Amino acid sequence: MTAPVLDVRELKKIYGTGEATVHALRGVNLVVERGDYVAIMGSSGSGKSTLMNILGALDVPTSGQYLLDGVDVSRLADRQLALARNRLIGFIFQAFNLIPRTTAVANVELPLAYAGVKPRERRRRAMAALEVVGLADRAKHEPNQLSGGQQQRVAVARALVTEPALLLADEPTGNLDTRSTDDVLTVFDQLSAAGRTIVLITHEPEVGDRAKRLIRLVDGSIVTDQRQAPVLATGRHQA
Amino acid sequence: MSFYEVVRFALRGLSANKLRSALTMLGILIGVAAVILLVAVGNGSAKAISDRIEALGTNTITVLSSGRGGSTSTALTPEIADALADPVLAPDVASVSPVVSSSATLTYEGTDHDVSSFVGTTPGWFAASNTPVGTGAAFTADDEAQGRRVVVLGQTVAEELFPGVDPLDKQVTVGGALFTVVGVLQQKSSTGFQDSNDTAVAPMSAVRQVLTGYGSLNSILVEATDPGKVDAVQSEVSTILDQRLEVSATGAASTSTPYRIQNASQLLATQTETAGTFTTLLGAVAAISLLVGGIGITNIMLVTVTERTREIGIRKALGAPRRVILTQFLIEATLLSVLGGALGVAAALIGSSFEIVGVKPVIVPSSVGLALGVSIAIGLFFGGLPASRAARLRPIDALRYE
Incomplete structure (x- = not known):
């Protein structure tokens, strides 16, 4: 059996000092196996965003160990961290975070460029990723010419183009309407069916219902962690 | 990731905001051209004066009765x-x-x-x-x-x-x-x-x-x-x-x-000295304009990088190493200041072929080097400094930056 994709032990994160100390995470333990589809739910201030940023190697924990695909991320230097972010993680933000005034396909190519992939191969893989999210015909559009749902699907394509071990999504549907939410979630369902490991955080129950495993976070600690039968796409709004 | 790719990123970054890039270059252009041209005018007038005195004959003295x-x-x-x-x-x-x-x-x-x-x-x-x-x-x-x-x-x-x-x-x-x-x-x-x-x-x-x-x-x-x-x-x-x-x-x-002796070469030395002072004065005025232009460059570079801190955060989250980000911004700053400086030199060269306030400007080569060097140094330093600060930020801080 290979190492779990995610192995988090006693993760703590404390902001501020003295009177203003905030315990955002109070010792989180979490193991995610390959191919799993995990939704982390919690109310605002429960520490789910902090957890996500640490899992995405965007932030560092105050204490605790974090193994990503068997590699201890907390001990990596800046250069190796950049490499880990590039190769192991695909991150999807709530606010899409596409580079402005840059075409969809160029945005998707960006992680491949940093990985050192040749331009021709890069273009081919970026188009393939856009195909997966159903936006191949919008490749030449810039972010401000795309709808919110389309922008988020471009961001998904960008996250999966490097074939990372882990897809992380921080409130991917938080800025989207119902229809766009459904488009994005359908993409996630397909990716999960294709064997991708996905961890997303959300506060919307209908998003959490689509996952195979649901974790509830309250005040920086995991309170429930249960397997569930995912509610499959109803086909209300097929993309 | 090859250097060529980074250059392409930098070019894309510059062309993404053409007006700002053009204005930055204009600031450098004016600063550089002003320094070169004003020093050239000072130098040209000094040369004109010494030419006139030489026309009187430098190998003669005049005895006058006093x-x-x-x-x-x-x-x-x-x-x-x-x-x-x-x-x-x-x-x-x-x-x-x-x-x-x-x-x-x-x-x-x-x-x-x-x-x-x-x-x-x-x-x-x-x-x-x-x-x-x-x-x-x-x-x-x-x-x-x-x-x-x-x-x-x-x-x-x-x-x-x-x-x-x-x-x-x-x-x-x-x-x-x-x-x-x-x-x-x-x-x-x-x-x-x-x-x-x-x-x-x-x-x-x-x-x-x-x-x-x-x-x-x-x-x-x-x-x-x-x-x-x-x-x-x-x-x-x-x-x-x-x-x-x-x-x-x-x-x-x-x-x-009962007599006075006028020596043309003495007159020449005095006049040249006066003209030298004049050139220095003009150069000082021009240097101030270059300094002001430099502050303009600094300001725009700071604004550009600050505004793009979020973009730096995105790039870091996608796995861009610090070095690549820093190189990209340094190339952008270099391109702006080198292009602006080169255009400034060109403008000064064109301007110096015309008579300015009755003086034919004569370019001083060292002023070209100095003006170009100062503007490029300012562009690099103030483009590079905030970029390196942003590249050192943790991605999450850069992403949250407002």
């Missing part, structure tokens, strides 16, 4: 002038030309013209004073000895009296006597306010007879054999003059000498 009212004992006489042409006491003297001058009215067929300096001298004067004859010929030593009434006119005089007519061999009336025009002087650049073409030159004997009388000379023009021997000539001349004019070494202060 006596008041022409008391006989201290006046300069033709005999003193002859005494200066002494191969034993003054071996470095090439020629001596006594000069009398007066203002006079020239008349030709009812046309009058007032000449401010009607010069009477010897033929050697033309060469010594660097005043060549254009058409016709100068008068000869024989003309001078015989007191023939011939005259060589300056360009202005010739144009005034003989519009569209060849003045050679015509006769003009001066002080009631007829002078035959034998030549016209070459056009000469003017020094200061006086028109140096408004002149007429005739043999000294004739001028003394007709105009000035047999009093003292106005000045004596002494030519040295070599520009380097001017100082030697000056001391030789003073020795002879002290003897002839009986200046006692033990007498009163040296200011009471």
Whole structure:
């Protein structure tokens, strides 16, 4: 059996000092196996965003160990961290975070460029990723010419183009309407069916219902962690 | 990730905001062009001044009488002038030309013209004073000895009296006597306010007879054999003059000498120094404009990077190493400042081919290097510093940056 994709032990994160100390995470333990589809739910201030940023190697924990695909991320230097972010993680933000005034396909190519992939191969893989999210015909559009749902699907394509071990999504549907939410979630369902490991955080129950495993976070600690039968796409709004 | 890719990222970054890029370059352009052009104008005027003084002849000295009212004992006489042409006491003297001058009215067929300096001298004067004859010929030593009434006119005089007519061999009336025009002087650049073409030159004997009388000379023009021997000539001349004019070494202060010696190379040195000060002043003004332009670059670079901190965060989250981000922003800053600087140099080169406030600018190469260097250094430093700060941020902090 290979190492779990995610192995988090006693993760703590404390902001501020003295009177203003905030315990955002109070010792989180979490193991995610390959191919799993995990939704982390919690109310605002429960520490789910902090957890996500640490899992995405965007932030560092105050204490605790974090193994990503068997590699201890907390001990990596800046250069190796950049490499880990590039190769192991695909991150999807709530606010899409596409580079402005840059075409969809160029945005998707960006992680491949940093990985050192040749331009021709890069273009081919970026188009393939856009195909997966159903936006191949919008490749030449810039972010401000795309709808919110389309922008988020471009961001998904960008996250999966490097074939990372882990897809992380921080409130991917938080800025989207119902229809766009459904488009994005359908993409996630397909990716999960294709064997991708996905961890997303959300506060919307209908998003959490689509996952195979649901974790509830309250005040920086995991309170429930249960397997569930995912509610499959109803086909209300097929993309 | 190859360097070429990073350059492409930088170009895309610049073209994403064309107006801002263009304005930044404009700021650098103006700063660089101003420095180069202003220094060139200062340098050009200094050169113009020294050219004019050199036109007077740098290998001559002029002896002037400082006596008041022409008391006989201290006046300069033709005999003193002859005494200066002494191969034993003054071996470095090439020629001596006594000069009398007066203002006079020239008349030709009812046309009058007032000449401010009607010069009477010897033929050697033309060469010594660097005043060549254009058409016709100068008068000869024989003309001078015989007191023939011939005259060589300056360009202005010739144009005034003989519009569209060849003045050679015509006769003009001066002080009631007829002078035959034998030549016209070459056009000469003017020094200061006086028109140096408004002149007429005739043999000294004739001028003394007709105009000035047999009093003292106005000045004596002494030519040295070599520009380097001017100082030697000056001391030789003073020795002879002290003897002839009986200046006692033990007498009163040296200011009471009855003569004054003007040295063109001294004049040149003084003028060059003045012009140098002028250039420095202009350069200082230009340097301030470059500094202000530099602050403009700094400001825009800071704003650009601050505004793009979020983008830096995204790039880091996608796995961009710090080095690549830093390189991208440094290349952007370099391109802006190098392109702006190069355009500034081009603008200055084009601008320097025109006359500016009557001065033909002469580019000083070191000012080009300095202006370009300073603007590029400012662009790199203030483009690189905030970029390196942003590249060091944790991605999550960069992403949250407002």
